[in-house]
Amino acid sequence: MLAGLLRSEEPEAPHLFDQVLDELGLLLHPPSDPRAVKWALAYWIAGQISDGSLDAAVGAHRIHADIADDLGHPRELEPLVRCARDLASWEESWGVSVEELKRAAVEAAQRFLSTRPR
Incomplete structure (x- = not known):
């Protein structure tokens, strides 16, 4: 239409x-509260990572760069932040593929989503 x-x-x-x-x-x-906005955005991005509509590396980076700092690096986001750092600094010599790191980011996003308050 x-x-x-x-x-x-x-x-x-x-x-x-x-x-x-x-x-x-x-x-x-x-939501109207700025912190609540950041949390809502984190859950929204994690949902996109989880369902595959957003590349895991891009999503993890956005959570790390755009959200975690503003929220004071909460422990709930730490696994996704760690994944973002690993993906950003990945080297072939690590013996783990980028795809494995992306799968870890998807799993971290799914775990994070499972903690979402109802």
């Missing part, structure tokens, strides 16, 4: 765009 809007229907575009984002699972409704 969004793509087929006529110029006269342009005022409907913002609502339809939000609907598209929601249908794709990309719409984030952040």
Whole structure:
């Protein structure tokens, strides 16, 4: 529907765009508290890592660089931060593949998600 809007229907575009984002699972409704926003973003990114819609290395890096520092490096994020560091500094001589490190990041994301308060 969004793509087929006529110029006269342009005022409907913002609502339809939000609907598209929601249908794709990309719409984030952040809380008002800044710390809660960071936690919500961490869970959202971890969910994307877990379901494979975001590359594990990219997601772990985002949690490390954009969230963990701002939250004071909470222990709940430490496994993902460690994965981000390992992936960023990986060398072939380690005897472990990048894919194995990415699998570890996916597992860390899944463990983190399992601790999410209901």
